[in-house]
Amino acid sequence: MATLQGRHFLQIPGPTNVPDRVLRAMDRPTIDHRGPEFQALATRVLAGIRTIFQTEQPVVIYPASGTGAWEAALVNTLSPGDRVLMFETGHFASLWKTLAEKLGLRPEFLEGDWRQGADPAAIEARLRADEAHEIKAVCIVHNETSTGCVSPIADVRKAIDAAGHPALYLVDTISSLASLDYRHDAWGVDVTVGGSQKGLMLPPGLSFNAISQKALAASKSAGLARAYWDWGEMLAINAKGFFPYTPATNLLFGLEAALEMLHEEGLERVFERHARHGEATRRAVRAWGLEVLCREPAHASGSLTAVMMPDGHDADGFRATVLQSFNMSLGNGLSKLAGRVFRIGHLGFFNDLSLIGTLAGVEMGLKAAGVPHEAGGVQAAMDVLAKRGEAPAASHAAE
The missing domain is CATH 3.90.1150.10 (Aspartate Aminotransferase, domain 1)
Known part of the structure; x- marks a missing residue:
């Protein structure tokens, strides 16, 4: 060529594309991730990222791709054999379903044609039929990257509520976060999954879980094995401005710059x-x-x-x-x-x-x-x- x-x-x-401002923010010597400079950085970005999810609840940051955040959302809230309701909006919804199967969950896929988002009415009908409440979570991709179709997240929340169903609500925002309006708290989402390499204008390498109090409560009794992805250990040390393992330090400097840019634009x-x-x-x-x-x-x-x-x-x-x-x-x-x-x-x-x-x-x-x-x-x-x-x-x- x-x-x-x-x-x-x-x-x-x-x-x-990564802005020069973000690249320059990352272009610095590695610092001590157990020292006071990092503690101040972590405290700022852990607070700042909440504004992008539009939440007052905690947001966990992993050194991982979005796939890691998918797994974290599932293993922290569910137990082996749990039923999970998903909607076939495209390739990435299908991959999330496959990951759930590998973890020992029993996903149920509501069929879609890959040309529109999830159907709240179909979700409500399925949840109404689940009188025994065997379905423990509803998992939806907000913006399906393979198709360019957006699912109506607020309407799915209304459908879950209309069915009177206690299922947790998990949403993937990997290609919509910081691009499309998304409201973790106002839309009643329990776990929101995000990634760094799209609307946040960073290289790949960071992923996120925004976590409701209902999801935190569910994590206390969830039975799937977890170690690296464990919210409990992460949140305990995040409260002090640190991480339980080596974080992606320079990406966090980039994240801080990206957050500044997003808020400067509004x-x-x-x-x-x-x-x-x-x-x-x-x-x-x-x-x-x-x-x-x-x-x-x-x-x-x-x-x-x-x-x-x-x-x-x-x-x-x-x-x-x-x-x-x-x-x-x-x-x-x-x-x-x-x-x-x-x-x-x-x-x-x-x-x-x-x-x-x-x-x-x-x-x-x-x-x-x-x-x-x-x-x-x-x-x-x-x-x-x-x-x-x-x-x-x-x-x-x-x-």
Whole structure:
């Protein structure tokens, strides 16, 4: 592959581009993770991360990927053989189900078509039928990274309550945290799972559990084996500003800088920016004559857009053309969507001009790869962005 000048456009839906400010914050000598400088840092970030989850409850930070936080959420709250209700929204919901099976849980998957978020009515009906309350937890992916579909988290909470069911409520926000409006406390979530490498604008390596008091109580009697992931040991020493094992010190310096950036912009503006970019991208896709994978408008994501390829055209071949010709990476289709869709990431450290450059690369790539399309997608997106000063886009509360 010939060397192309200019910066690489990393437009996958995570890991996302890391701001220079965050990189500079991490670019420092390692410090003593048992000393007072680290204690002060940990105290600041453990408090600051709560604001992003919009919670007054504790948030645990693990040196791990989001998969680790999935496991932590399950092993701290459940026992071997417990039934868990999940909804098939896409590839990552399926992976969480597989992880639950490996831990000795009995997940039940409500079938979905990967083109919309979870259905609160179906969840309510299943919980009403569970008169013996054998289901111990409901697990939902907020923003399904493989499809670009958002599940209505507040409505699922209402469905659980309407069924009068005591199940815990666990939510994955790995590709929505700090991008889409999310409210751990107000929406009655018991465990929220997050990761560092998307809306938080960090490299991979940190993951999170935001924990309700109900979940903490459940952890006292949960029977699944846990050691590294144990909330009890973590929270006890976090209270003193330390970790029970070596933390990802330099990533925590980066996290502090990322939190500062998010609050300087303001969370509402962050959510509005992502909603605006999602709408502009979908307008571009429709102008090209292509189809957005998410077919329920209310569930369309501000973090990413999955685009369906015309019949007879391979998404991976198109992505290869874009990479070779324009030095831009787009997301691939996962599992049963392999070769059928490409994904445009528009989350994290991203602005209007970044989006227009991205969409221009897609439009030129469609032509270079010989994919049937209409011209004018970039202009359609520009028309949306030009209205920024006239009427700000509504934030995506997923209610």
